[in-house]
Amino acid sequence: MLYITIISVIAAAACLVRLWFVKREMKRMTSKLKAYNDGRTGKKLDLTFFDRHIESLAAEINRQSDLVVEAEAQRRRTENELRQAVANISHDIRTPLTSIFGYIQLLESDEITGEEKQEYVGIVKNRTKRLQVLLNDFFELSVIESPDYPMKHERLRLNILLPDIVTGLYDQFNEYHITPDLQLPESDIILYADESAVRRVAENLLLNxxxxxxxxxxxxxxxxQGMAVLTIANEARHLTGSDLNVLFDRFYTADQTRSGKGTGLGLSIARSLMEKMNGSLNAELQGGHLLMICKWKLP
Structure with missing residues (x-):
């Protein structure tokens, strides 16, 4: 009986000691977490008393801290991107509008000739078309990035669809004196995706x-490796590695003067559509050439 009593006392004492260590560790963790939340330290939780339940709790708290930091960084990136987008929208809308207004004032003059009037009307039309393209692209991007944007999955033979897309851009290739080198596989590449989205991705990349x-x-x-891979490569010696980091940003153009070659939304639209199709679009630089690489998972 005495032996049982001694064992019970020892067990109770061990439990009390363990409880004291657990409470001390919880108090220390609470103090460290409060300091972290108050911004007085950036150090994560560590343990001096090891217990698997407390270890799991500390690991989840540290993971939550990482998620909060990541979310805050994403929020800052989004805010910066939004500010830049607003600035670029303002610039790209104001520039053609100012030009249009100026030429309209010239058209109101009685001193211009018929030839000049015709020339000014043509310029106003071109500026108006550019403004229309910008607004249409911006609206399309906002629609594509909405969570409920509809995607229709259908069976596509990518090796048949791609030549049709390239042929449709014959006039643009011819205008810039470019002969595309189209390389296709001998066998069919079957893809289940939205045909209009695939066309828009390829067209945007080719036009760019x-x-x-x-x-x-x-x-x-x-x-x-079980994926359909479309690579579009062209010479781009003016680009650097830093350009690749922002190439798909809204309104980014390698031409920093924004001289009217494009709205800077085409690549953003292409990447958003690829993500909607559970694919990917990335850029690489190899030997002075820019490679745009689209990947779709094959069924």
């Missing part, structure tokens, strides 16, 4: 390439 290259354009479609 046409406007910003003076050399050859290679369009390569192949199947790699």
């Amino acid at each position: 390439t046409i406007k910003h290259t003076s050399g050859q354009v290679r369009i390569i479609l192949q199947m790699r």
Whole structure:
């Protein structure tokens, strides 16, 4: 009986000691967490008393802290991007509007000739078309990025669809004296995706390439590791690695003077559509050439 009593006392004492250590550790964790939340320290929780339940709790608290930091960084990036977008929208809308208003004032003059009037009307039309393209692209991007944007999945033969898209841009290639080098696989590449989205992605990438290259354009479609891979490559010696980080940002143009070659929304629209199709769109620089790489998972 005495032996049982001694064992019970020892067990109770061990439990009390353990409880004291647990309470001390919880108090220390609370103090550290409060200091972290108050911004007095950036150090995460660590343990001096090891218990698997407390370890799990500390790990989840540290993970939550990481998520909060990541969310805050994302919020700052979004705010900066929004401010830049607003500034660029203001610039891109104000510039053609100012030009349109100026030429309208010239058209109101009685001193201009018929030829000048015709020239000014043509300029006003061109500026108006640019403004229309900008507003249409901006509206399209906002619609695509909405959570309920509809995507229709249908069976596509990508090796048949791609030549049709390239052929549809014949006039643009011809205008810039570019002969595209189209390389297709011998076998069919079957893809389940939204045809209009695939067309828009390819068209946006090709139009961006046409406007910003003076050399050859290679369009390569192949199947790699269970994925359909479309690569569009063109000479781009003016680009640097830092450009790749912002290439898909809204309104970004490599032409920093924003001289009217594009709205800077085409690549953003293409990437958003690829993400809606559970694909990816990335850019790489290789030997002075820009590679736009689209990837779709094959069924």
